[in-house]
Amino acid sequence: MSSHREAPEISKDPVADSTDLYAFVSPDQPDTVTLIANYIPLEEPPGGPNFYEFGDDVLYEINIDTNGDGDADISYQFSFTTKVRNPNTFLYNTAPILSLNSGSWNRRQFYTITRVTDAGSEVIVRDLACPPCNIGPLSTPHYDKLAAEAVHALPGGGQVFAGQRAEGFYVDLGSIFDLGNLRPFEELHNQFGMHVFTQPAPGVNDTNQKNVHSIALQVPTSALVASSTTPVIGVWTAASRQNVRLAGAADAQRLDIGPWTQVSRLGNPLFNEVIVPMGSKDQWNALPPSSDKNFASHVANPELAALLPILYPNVFPSLAALVASGKPRADLEAILLTGIPSGIVPGFTNFTGTVQADMLRLNTSIAPSSSPNILGVIGGDLAGFPNGRRVFDDVVTIELRAIAGLTYPLVDSSFTPDGAASKVTDGLTPSSVKAPFLSTFPYLGVAYDGFHNPS
Amino acid sequence: MPGNDQPESRPGRPDAPDGSGRSHVSRRSLLGAAGVSAAGLAAGAFGGLAAAAPAGASTTPAARGHGGDLRDSDEHVVVHVHGGRGGDLDVFRGTSRTRVHDPELAARLRRTLR
Numbered sequence: 001m002s003s004h005r006e007a008p009e010i011s012k013d014p015v016a017d018s019t020d021l022y023a024f025v026s027p028d029q030p031d032t033v034t035l036i037a038n039y040i041p042l043e044e045p046p047g048g049p050n051f052y053e054f055g056d057d058v059l060y061e062i063n064i065d066t067n068g069d070g071d072a073d074i075s076y077q078f079s080f081t082t083k084v085r086n087p088n089t090f091l092y093n094t095a096p097i098l099s100l101n102s103g104s105w106n107r108r109q110f111y112t113i114t115r116v117t118d119a120g121s122e123v124i125v126r127d128l129a130c131p132p133c134n135i136g137p138l139s140t141p142h143y144d145k146l147a148a149e150a151v152h153a154l155p156g157g158g159q160v161f162a163g164q165r166a167e168g169f170y171v172d173l174g175s176i177f178d179l180g181n182l183r184p185f186e187e188l189h190n191q192f193g194m195h196v197f198t199q200p201a202p203g204v205n206d207t208n209q210k211n212v213h214s215i216a217l218q219v220p221t222s223a224l225v226a227s228s229t230t231p232v233i234g235v236w237t238a239a240s241r242q243n244v245r246l247a248g249a250a251d252a253q254r255l256d257i258g259p260w261t262q263v264s265r266l267g268n269p270l271f272n273e274v275i276v277p278m279g280s281k282d283q284w285n286a287l288p289p290s291s292d293k294n295f296a297s298h299v300a301n302p303e304l305a306a307l308l309p310i311l312y313p314n315v316f317p318s319l320a321a322l323v324a325s326g327k328p329r330a331d332l333e334a335i336l337l338t339g340i341p342s343g344i345v346p347g348f349t350n351f352t353g354t355v356q357a358d359m360l361r362l363n364t365s366i367a368p369s370s371s372p373n374i375l376g377v378i379g380g381d382l383a384g385f386p387n388g389r390r391v392f393d394d395v396v397t398i399e400l401r402a403i404a405g406l407t408y409p410l411v412d413s414s415f416t417p418d419g420a421a422s423k424v425t426d427g428l429t430p431s432s433v434k435a436p437f438l439s440t441f442p443y444l445g446v447a448y449d450g451f452h453n454p455s
Numbered sequence: 456m457p458g459n460d461q462p463e464s465r466p467g468r469p470d471a472p473d474g475s476g477r478s479h480v481s482r483r484s485l486l487g488a489a490g491v492s493a494a495g496l497a498a499g500a501f502g503g504l505a506a507a508a509p510a511g512a513s514t515t516p517a518a519r520g521h522g523g524d525l526r527d528s529d530e531h532v533v534v535h536v537h538g539g540r541g542g543d544l545d546v547f548r549g550t551s552r553t554r555v556h557d558p559e560l561a562a563r564l565r566r567t568l569r
Contacts, residue, residue: 258547
């Protein structure tokens with residue numbers, strides 16, 4: 001998955017598990033940037049009676065690097081507080097929830113946003129209301145309205161939403177994690193000699209009809225860039241917990257104490273998931289992007305690039321030769337660690353300098369596309385991934401093709417990619433997501449309700 | 456000789472509301488903590504922590520986010536005695552952590568476990 005359950009430790013801590021990060025120039029407000037950080041993977045909509053919520057004991061951050069050093073120059077911190085109206089009932093709600101201040105909604109959540117820069121920290125807003133989870137036609141009969149009420153204007157411009165949304169990341173988990181199988185090409189898989197598949201099959205979106213918890217922030221571009229002449233920003237999200245947790249403390253069920261310690265991080269989709277080896281994934285989650293030179297060798301020689309020719313015999317001969325040559329994948333290093341310098345892709349750059357850091361790099365001076373291509377830059381659409389990431393971008397296919405060698409000619413014009421490199425995919429598109437993406441903030445679809453989903 | 460190291464301070468955290476930039480944990484209070492904590496590793500809600508800190512006993516701040524004063528007896532304090540015989544302890548309060556190097560104190564805390 002993009003970053004769902006991507007490391008051993010964080011897979012056991014879903015409330016702090018960052019699953020996806022998006023950063024794009026807002027298509028309907030092009031003088032603003034939208035940043036969305038998703039948490040809590042694979043929420044089953046019927047998951048009551050204790051429905052999903054952010055962690056009151058987790059510090060969530062969206063970080064922005066404005067000068068290319070891989071450290072945060074601007075951080076938006078989100079801290080949550082849960083308020084229970086009546087602790088003497090087991091019910092989440094005792095009647096239909098018709099507004100965010102409904103007296104029948106028993107377990108509400110609020111949040112405070114703090115903006116931190118080198119100049120200090122400033123609480124921007126306090127006690128903003130989250131929406132409830134989407135339960136069903138009796139409990140949340142007008143959920144669209146409730147979700148819309150939870151979009152709050154920010155002082156100084158922009159808006160914010162924190163709460164449940166429909167999962168927008170589409171991926172064929174069940175196939176990919178079955179030894180790298182891709183259903184559209186499964187007859188070409190070596191199948192370890194078992195001859196299970198004889199013909200291609202359509203992809204299956206395993207995240208369909210599942211929810212996530214989103215922190216969506218839309219702010220004026222001028223609030224994120226150092227100056228108009230340095231329009232590229234690096235973005236990552238992080239979640240932290242306090243150092244010490246005492247279970248069963250004398251006067252509390254649980255006590256959290258000590259400095260905040262980062263337990264989850266996400267910049268580019270799939271970085272920790274498929275680039276960083278298992279023994280380093282937890283460590284990677286605890287570090288800032290400025291430490292990523294320590295992981296650069298895994299980008300320069302990705303394990304998956306070596307596996308593809310083995311799993312799909314005779315399909316990737318050029319890739320196999322490239323891997324055998326031992327040449328570092330400078331194309332992937334640029335895409336994931338430094339940004340793409342000018343002069344590589346006509347009319348485009350999101351280069352931030354030579355510091356190798358996994359960040360989602362967005363050139364804010366590139367206008368939104370009026371006819372987006374879900375393959376982003378490799379599809380000729382400079383407003384899409386890896387120039388930031390939009391909610392509908394097909395990052396699985398883009399990264400599969402890049403690793404398969406499609407982007408290597410950007411750094412070595414003598415290299416001819418395999419024909420399969422421009423075709424490989426898990427076979428999904430935005431239409432594989434049941435809840436449609438929105439054209440306005442917060443862009444991710446309305447959360448699925450637990451009465452009708454899964455169906 | 457007891458000593459103290461630099462506190463852990465994570466950039467980007469809000470400053471302590473009291474703005475003091477100081478914590479109030481003393482060697483004496485740690486000894487008190489040892490007496491209260493059955494395990495010798497953690498203590499909570501014990502009084503008297505605001506007693507004057509002996510010179511060179513400990514500490515440093517880093518509390519950015521939660522401030523407060525240990526004269527407030529509701530404040531929890533957790534002490535982590537490191538393994539080995541080095542005599543290092545970490546004292547946690549609010550969102551701060553203070554490293555203390557005090558082999559004698561570490562030994563006394565361990566003796567409470569016997």
